[in-house]
Amino acid sequence: xxxxxxxxxxxxxxxxxxxxxxxxxxxxxxxxxxxxxxxxxxxxxxxxxxxxxxxxxxxxxxxxxxxxxxxxxxxxxxxxxxxxxxxxxxxxxxxxxxxxxxxxxxxxxxxxxxxxxxxxxxxxxxxxxxxxxxxxxxxxxxxxxxxxxxxxxxxxxxxxxxxxxxxxxxxxxxxxxxxxxxxxxxxxxxxxxxxxxxxxxxxxxxxxxxxxxxxxxxxxxxxxxxxxxxxxxxxxxxxxxxxxxxxxxxxxxxxxxxxxxxxxxxxxxxxxxxxxxxxxxxxxxxxxxxxxxxxxxxxxxxxxxxxxxxxxxxxxxxxxxxxxxxxxxxxxxxxxxxxxxxxxxxxxxxxxxxxxxxxxxxxxxxxxxxxxxxxxxxxxxxxxxxxxxxxxxxxxxxxxxxxxxxxxxxxxxxxxxxxxxxxxxxxxxxxxxxxxxxxxxxxxxxxxxxxxxxxxxxxxxxxxxxxxxxxxxxxxxxxxxxxxxxxxxxxxxxxxxxxxxxxxxxxxxxxxxxxxxxxxxxxxxxxxxxxxxxxxxxxxxxxxxxxxxxxxxxxxxxxxxxxxxxxxxxxxxxxxxxxxxxxxxxxxxxxxxxxxxxxxxxxxxxxxxxxxxxxxxxxxxxxxxxxxxxxxxxxxxxxxxxxxxxxxxxxxxxxxxxxxxxxxxxxxxxxxxxxxxxxxxxxxxxxxxxxxxxxxxxxxxxxxxxxxxxxxxxxxxxxxxxxxxxxxxxxxxxxxxxxxxxxxxxxxxxxxxxxxxxxxxxxxxxxxxxxxxxxxxxxxxxxxxxxxxxxxxxxxxxxxxxxxxxxxxx
Ligand SMILES: Cc1cc2nc3c(=O)[nH]c(=O)nc-3n(C[C@H](O)[C@H](O)[C@H](O)COP(=O)(O)OP(=O)(O)OC[C@H]3O[C@@H](n4cnc5c(N)ncnc54)[C@H](O)[C@@H]3O)c2cc1C
Ligand SMILES: *[C@@H]1O[C@H](CO)[C@@H](O)[C@H](O)[C@H]1NC(C)=O
Ligand SMILES: *[C@@H]1O[C@H](CO)[C@@H](O)[C@H](O)[C@H]1NC(C)=O
Ligand SMILES: *[C@@H]1O[C@H](CO)[C@@H](O)[C@H](O)[C@H]1NC(C)=O
Numbered sequence: 001x002x003x004x005x006x007x008x009x010x011x012x013x014x015x016x017x018x019x020x021x022x023x024x025x026x027x028x029x030x031x032x033x034x035x036x037x038x039x040x041x042x043x044x045x046x047x048x049x050x051x052x053x054x055x056x057x058x059x060x061x062x063x064x065x066x067x068x069x070x071x072x073x074x075x076x077x078x079x080x081x082x083x084x085x086x087x088x089x090x091x092x093x094x095x096x097x098x099x100x101x102x103x104x105x106x107x108x109x110x111x112x113x114x115x116x117x118x119x120x121x122x123x124x125x126x127x128x129x130x131x132x133x134x135x136x137x138x139x140x141x142x143x144x145x146x147x148x149x150x151x152x153x154x155x156x157x158x159x160x161x162x163x164x165x166x167x168x169x170x171x172x173x174x175x176x177x178x179x180x181x182x183x184x185x186x187x188x189x190x191x192x193x194x195x196x197x198x199x200x201x202x203x204x205x206x207x208x209x210x211x212x213x214x215x216x217x218x219x220x221x222x223x224x225x226x227x228x229x230x231x232x233x234x235x236x237x238x239x240x241x242x243x244x245x246x247x248x249x250x251x252x253x254x255x256x257x258x259x260x261x262x263x264x265x266x267x268x269x270x271x272x273x274x275x276x277x278x279x280x281x282x283x284x285x286x287x288x289x290x291x292x293x294x295x296x297x298x299x300x301x302x303x304x305x306x307x308x309x310x311x312x313x314x315x316x317x318x319x320x321x322x323x324x325x326x327x328x329x330x331x332x333x334x335x336x337x338x339x340x341x342x343x344x345x346x347x348x349x350x351x352x353x354x355x356x357x358x359x360x361x362x363x364x365x366x367x368x369x370x371x372x373x374x375x376x377x378x379x380x381x382x383x384x385x386x387x388x389x390x391x392x393x394x395x396x397x398x399x400x401x402x403x404x405x406x407x408x409x410x411x412x413x414x415x416x417x418x419x420x421x422x423x424x425x426x427x428x429x430x431x432x433x434x435x436x437x438x439x440x441x442x443x444x445x446x447x448x449x450x451x452x453x454x455x456x457x458x459x460x461x462x463x464x465x466x467x468x469x470x471x472x473x474x475x476x477x478x479x480x481x482x483x484x485x486x487x488x489x490x491x492x493x494x495x496x497x498x499x500x501x502x503x504x505x506x507x508x509x510x511x512x513x514x515x516x517x518x519x520x521x522x523x524x525x526x527x528x529x530x531x532x533x534x535x536x537x538x539x540x541x542x543x544x545x546x547x548x549x550x551x552x553x554x555x556x557x558x559x560x561x562x563x564x565x566x567x568x569x570x571x572x573x574x575x576x577x578x579x580x581x582x583x584x585x586x587x588x589x590x591x592x593x594x595x596x597x598x599x600x601x602x603x604x605x606x607x608x609x610x611x612x613x614x615x616x617x618x619x620x621x622x623x624x625x626x627x628x629x630x631x632x633x634x635x636x637x638x639x640x641x642x643x644x645x646x647x648x649x650x651x652x653x654x655x656x657x658x659x660x661x662x663x664x665x666x667x668x669x670x671x672x673x674x675x676x677x678x679x680x681x682x683x684x685x686x687x688x689x690x691x692x693x694x695x696x697x698x699x700x701x702x703x704x705x706x707x708x709x710x711x712x713x714x715x716x717x718x719x720x721x722x723x724x725x726x727x728x729x730x731x732x733x734x735x736x737x738x739x740x741x742x743x744x745x746x747x748x749x750x751x752x753x754x755x756x757x758x759x760x761x762x763x764x765x766x767x768x769x770x771x772x773x774x775x776x777x778x779x780x781x782x783x784x785x786x787x788x789x790x791x792x793x794x795x796x797x798x799x800x801x802x803x804x805x806x807x808x809x810x
Contacts (some may be wrong), residue, residue: 044078044110045087051094051101051494055109060119061140063107069173070104072147075120076129077112085128089152095493096154097161100216102175104161133164136173155527162212177210179220182227184235190225191253197279199225199536200260202270204246206230210267210526211246217271220497224280250277265516267530272513275506276297282496285503290655303404303552308515310543311404312421313552315360318419321401323365323386325454327379327417334376340448347445351430353545358557360395361388380692391567395403398559402553413502417456421488422543428484429543431479439477443484445472466490482532485510511538626657 046052053063055073064071074090076083094106106169111120111128122134123143132144147164149159166179182201188198202211211228218226229236231245240249240257248260248270262269274280283335299797305311327333349366352359368385369377388395401415406422408414427442436442454460466487474483487507496507513520518534541547 007025013706037803040389044113045076045083046091046108047465048093049465049490049494051098051106052090053105053107055107055116056116056120060109062691064134064138064144065140065142066137066691067105067134068136069102069175071134071138072104072106072161073134074106074108074149075111075123075125075132076108078110079112080128084130084328086149086152089154089157093154093754095490097216098493098496099218100161100218103173103216104165104176113727114744133161136176137170154165155525157327159209162209162216165347166212173221177215177225178227179215181206181211181230181233182237187227187236187251190251196223196225197253198274198277199251200224200226200270200274201229201236201249201251201628202226202246203229203231203237203240203242203244203249208246210270213267214248214270214274218274218280218281220575221275221604222281224274224277227275232453239404248273259361263513263520266522266526266528268520268522272508275508276512276514278795281503282501282506283468285494285497285501293553305401305407306549307405308424308511308542309405310548311406311549311552312354312550313402313404314419315352315423315426315548316354317401317403317406318416318423319352319358319362319397320399321416321419322449322453323397324383324399325380327456328571330453331379333379334726336448338376340445340452343445344449345369347442350436351427351434351442352427353430353548354549355553355556357394357396357559358398361386363615364392365390374565388563389568389570391564394560396559396563400564402552402554408502409504410502416503417459420454425481425484425488425539426543426548427547428477428481429540432481432540432546433544436477439480439731440471440474442470443467443474443480446484456599459640462486462491463677468478479535482536485535485539508801511535511542526683619753630691 017050026459042064048054051070053059064073076087076088087689090106090108097104097106101538109116109119111117111125129149131147131149133144134144134145138144144547145164147160149157162179165176167175168176187199187201200214202214204211208228211226215226215228218224231237231242245263246265248262248265252258260273262273271770301686328340330337345366346360348367349359349362352362354362365382365385369382385399390396404413406414406416408417408418418536422625424442424446427446431442447464450460450463455462470483470487474480492507492510495501498507502509511519516538517532519531519538521529521531523529680797
């Protein structure tokens, strides 16, 4: 199976023009899928998501020889047409008898693969496909029994497996329950020898397989036993008054018989009903607790809910987790991931049936994302929108998780993945209700999101395999709804009994007959069949926006109030931080970090700034020089945040901006007299200065580079100050003192210098601003700093020469 997927991939790549019809970008995304899932390029007919044992020379012995379960093995060649045609049947069979695994397992091996030839030759395989049945405890020289596979009917194969099991010679597979019909004598003494709560008796004709199938279906369940009773077993038939064959009766320890109520007397209905009996649980799982009194292993109090409803609280929690937690792992989002994010948010903005507050937020997030013209965004920038930092009215995404129908009996069960499924079911249904134009829109978005971001990587791979296999079949909005439902059921089938299954919420093929009786029907031969004309309306109503319950939702006003509070706190912190920064630049300069910190303080101006900075940089750093400089920087160490490739610095700038803030918050309390000064800086640090930053970042960068190449002194006055310098077109001071000291110390000194003079400069600048010259006060104050510096310098030189002169004279 590891070698599978090749066929599917080539089929898939063949579809690219079709799926990518919309735009070139989606073609890129599809292509990314192929590239990022290299396993998808391997050959073979089965994947890890099929419930089959993949055989290889390494595992053939341990799996086939002396195994406790019987094994059915398909020897196939991936190029053979019959094998390709048979593979979906074999997969369906594997899903169908998944519960039988402890007694009989399915396996497959690709004889076309070079490395497997020896194995296939050893078993004497000459034609494909060949299926062989290996008894439990097969000997090493066993070649297996022949097994006719001349059919594409799963039920025929299933019956043949039962025949093989029944004719099983000793030793009998230990996990396999007795399959022969029972007698009154056995039943009378049953509870004396068996410690189970329920005995299910299936009355049937001798030719019927239902009793044996249901027995095997419940193989992995405890507290229930199943026996078949033939219609010829007169004593029991008359005792219970059985008139219908097949039919199922429950026999309890007290000697009571009750008819098992099912909609249709067929295997699937018996199995559903018996697996859901009180006290019945999957082996190895803790006993389930009756709904409502679920034990409290989680920290939050248990919220009662209706198991057949969708809750908005789950959907909002999913959005919160997805956008604020899962995405946050990606500090910079670019390339395919950015396209995925755009698709996802666009679908959310279009179809999420939320409260106005939430839909407003999704819409603004979508608008913002669509407006981002760069190749990448930082998560921090996205977060500003998510948290509505701009304080748009009536816009918010509630913070935190409040799981309701997705509560788990343990903190590691259900929750987010459950919410994810629910969210996308709701979205496919909404898209159909809203009459979307692209049938694949929601599913493609889900596929890309899961591929790029879903934290469970194994899940993402499995989902991708499914999408690759059959998403192309989706051609209407209805088929999109049904596709997701049926794939979800595949996952349920695979995960039933898995470690991740919450014992209180066993994975069943959904919806159960109890939930939607009309969804289930049988074919003429008694095989279960989903009645799709019934399933679709069921899904449409189950996931429709009007049936989503609003219980346990946080109040809208409360959310907005919280958001306002948070915003106020943030603004306050920002002001305080500003104060600290100013004090830092005077007292405790933080070297390179604070350089990054201040650059883009005002979020509102980010956009403008971003655009502006593109221009001059391109003008100034042209051609080879720029490339060479970038190259040089690429070689620099990572310890210096500027030592990254320039491109990356640009990318990481926004995210880098945050860190210093935290640092800033941890700084010691500010000194009193600085507050005034700070508010002065804050007031004056407006668009003008920002433009200055943008226009001169180039200069700053070239300064920075210079600094890296030859560790000479820099201004290091904090970026706003640096920017001011740049604006008035000053070049860095020449390295005329203490070359041997590290840069940081020099910056420190520079800052101390500037700090001492800052107050005076402020005064002066205030005067200048009264005159309303085009420069900002900061700029002016910088001039003054420099003026002062050069003055000191000249003074020093003057004194020095004067001294020397005096000496000489002396
Ligand atoms: C895309 C994706 C892939 C995943 N792949 C894996 C994987 O490979 N391995 C793994 O261990 N876990 C995987 N998971 C997680 C797993 O599927 C479950 O979500 C998780 O175990 C929680 O299960 P649950 O009991 O809450 O029910 P879920 O399966 O999460 O279902 C949530 C709710 O949806 C409803 N529902 C159930 N079935 C259907 C259906 N067929 N159609 C419509 N609604 C339905 C039910 O009300 C159910 O309670 C995946 C999750 C996602 C979203
Ligand atoms: C087969 O397994 C049984 C028990 O599982 C063991 O006693 C026996 O030695 C094994 N035989 C071989 C050939 O490995
Ligand atoms: C569950 O536990 C939490 C804390 O341990 C408690 O606050 C809560 O009330 C409990 N809920 C129930 C239903 O017992
Ligand atoms: C749960 O919801 C279903 C479907 O709307 C409804 O029929 C049922 O009565 C509800 N159950 C409870 C306990 O409210």
